[in-house]
Amino acid sequence: MSTSDPWPGTATSGRPEPRRSLLVCAVVGAAVMAAVDEIVFHQLLHWHHFYDRSTSGVALLSDGLLHTAELLALVAGLFLFADLRRRRALAPGHAWSGVFLGAGAFQVFDGIVDHKVLRVHQVRYGVDVTPYDWAWNTAGLLLLLAGSVLWVRARAAGARRPS
Amino acid sequence: MGARPRRRGAAAVVTAGPVAAPLVLACVLAAVGYAVGAARLRRRGDAWPWRRDCAVVAGCAAVVWGLAGPVPGGPFTAHAGRHLLVAMAGPALLAAGRPLTLVLRLLPPGAPRRGLLRVAHSPAAGWLLFPPVAAAVDLGGLWLLYRTDLWAAAHRDPLAGGLLELHMLLAGLVLAMAVCRLDPVRGRCGLPLRAVTLLAAGAAHAVLAKSLYVAGPPGTAFAAADLRAGARLMYYGGDAVEVFLALVLAVQWYAAAGRRRARRAASVAVGAR
Numbered sequence: 001m002s003t004s005d006p007w008p009g010t011a012t013s014g015r016p017e018p019r020r021s022l023l024v025c026a027v028v029g030a031a032v033m034a035a036v037d038e039i040v041f042h043q044l045l046h047w048h049h050f051y052d053r054s055t056s057g058v059a060l061l062s063d064g065l066l067h068t069a070e071l072l073a074l075v076a077g078l079f080l081f082a083d084l085r086r087r088r089a090l091a092p093g094h095a096w097s098g099v100f101l102g103a104g105a106f107q108v109f110d111g112i113v114d115h116k117v118l119r120v121h122q123v124r125y126g127v128d129v130t131p132y133d134w135a136w137n138t139a140g141l142l143l144l145l146a147g148s149v150l151w152v153r154a155r156a157a158g159a160r161r162p163s
Numbered sequence: 164m165g166a167r168p169r170r171r172g173a174a175a176v177v178t179a180g181p182v183a184a185p186l187v188l189a190c191v192l193a194a195v196g197y198a199v200g201a202a203r204l205r206r207r208g209d210a211w212p213w214r215r216d217c218a219v220v221a222g223c224a225a226v227v228w229g230l231a232g233p234v235p236g237g238p239f240t241a242h243a244g245r246h247l248l249v250a251m252a253g254p255a256l257l258a259a260g261r262p263l264t265l266v267l268r269l270l271p272p273g274a275p276r277r278g279l280l281r282v283a284h285s286p287a288a289g290w291l292l293f294p295p296v297a298a299a300v301d302l303g304g305l306w307l308l309y310r311t312d313l314w315a316a317a318h319r320d321p322l323a324g325g326l327l328e329l330h331m332l333l334a335g336l337v338l339a340m341a342v343c344r345l346d347p348v349r350g351r352c353g354l355p356l357r358a359v360t361l362l363a364a365g366a367a368h369a370v371l372a373k374s375l376y377v378a379g380p381p382g383t384a385f386a387a388a389d390l391r392a393g394a395r396l397m398y399y400g401g402d403a404v405e406v407f408l409a410l411v412l413a414v415q416w417y418a419a420a421g422r423r424r425a426r427r428a429a430s431v432a433v434g435a436r
Contacts, residue, residue, distance in 0.1 A: 050395060051376045060370050068365035071402055072358065075409040079417050086421070 014088035018158060021091040022098035022151070024080040029102025031074035033143075034066075037110060047124040059118040066114075093154030097147045104143030111137040182325025183230045186332070190230075194223035197262065200269050209268065215260040222256030226332065229253065237389030239379065240396055247400040249328060254335035255404050259411055263346035289349035294360035297341035301334040302367045308380070309371060315382035338364065343411045354416055361412070365405045372398035 041048045055063075084090040111133065114120045123132035197219045204211045228234075229248030234241040263283060270276035282288060290296055307313050308327070317324040340346060342357050342364075376394035379385045385393075 050391075050398075051373055055373075060373055061366070064366040064369035064373065065362070067369050067402075068362050068405060071365070071406055072362055072409050075406060075413050076358075079413040083417060083420055087424070 016091035017084070017089040018091040018094040018154065020089070021084060022094040022101070024077060024084060025095040025098030026102030026105070027073050028077035028081060029099035030106040031070050031077055031102075032099075033103040033106040034070035034110075035074060037106075038067075038070075041123070049121045049125060052119065052121040055120055056118070059114075059120045062118055063114070063120045091154070091158070093150065093157055097150035097154055100143050100147030100150060102147075104140050104145075104147055107140030107143055108137060111140055180321030180323075180325030180328075182322075182329050186329065187227050187231050190223040190226045193262075194220050197260065197265065200265050204265070204268060211265075215265075218256045219260035219262065222253045222260065225249075225256060226253035230328070236392055236396075237386060239383075239385040239389045239393035241393075243393035243396045243400070246331065247396065247404075250331035250335040251401065251404040252407075254332060255339045255407055257336060258339035258343050258345065259407075261345045263348070267347070283347065284349045286349070291337055292341040292348050293350065294338075294341045294352060294357050295363075297334075297338040298360050298364040298367075301331075301338040302364055302371075304330060304334055305368070306371060309375060310380070312381055314380035339408065342408055344415075345411070354412065358409075358412060361405065361408055365401065368401040368405075369398055372401060 037048075042050065081090075084095075111123075115122060115133065115136070122129050123136050198216055201211050201216050225248045229245040234244040234248075236244060263279075266279065267276065270279065291300070308317070313327075317327045340348070341352075342361050344352055344357060372394050375397065376391055379390050
């Protein structure tokens, strides 16, 4: 930690805020997962289609809202994270569990609601999509599982070290 | 050089029409005027960060490029690129430079300054700069342009096309000023409402862009590849401008939160004494 404080007086007691750390990092995790989806599957692999011919009006609207919300969440999450760091209130264990929970929640939501319920687009076209759907949603569930394990461990560590 | 005027003729001249030349001149004058004004402020000792000069000059350059410069791609893609420069990127950068604050600091006390303040604090300006209204005006106009016969009409009559371009520029500027809230205008507006407005405006823009991917404006027949490239440019270009505006809001929040906490810490320290 550098000794020069850009915001003198803002570093309060430095007591960690586990709940806020988890929530803020969940927002960042979800937004980063969304960015990965956009960059890897839309732009690099060209697996996802920009527009699926079966896309309905509701799906377009939800896609537009979700896409814009992802961008705003990425910016907001990073600044909220910077604020936690500035106040020395970041609880690292909870923060990491938040990243995985957020990323997993986005992945599962995208895999089930966007791909299957609203049918905005599919994982890949021109092939049997079933294994891709299974891989997609299993990856999301694994991320959620990892986040949950980290959360339980962070809580246990917090209980051992009462403030 | 020989082939260029013919290639960009359709997209450049028809959309901006007779309004383009005066608008380009106004932009150049505005950029020079801003730089001269900011230099005067600095000479007399005001703190006026250079990034504001950069934002305004870049904003004016974006508008000039969109009105008169060469833009690659087919007719619809070129239109989307011009629209992005004139109605989105340019206005967002201009609003980030706090033009009204600069003018108010430069004007000496007197009738012009009072008049400008009266306009900025008038109920009409307050309504227009209420974020949901500004978003409805900007995005509503966009939906009318792409989903009614307005497009065809504006491309038949150069003057109508030029006025439309001017409207898009001004509506974009009003929306950017309403969301960023950097200048002293009537009415305070909290961060949540401004953020939700940005979200709604961004979503409306994204939905419109995706719908243009498969169906162009009524009465037009663009090649499918051109339409798709233009819709993609509109979608991802809109993202870039949204992220820029979101960064402006986030920096505002971060600085304000720091100040609040510093004040609280100071008052606690005073109380403890």
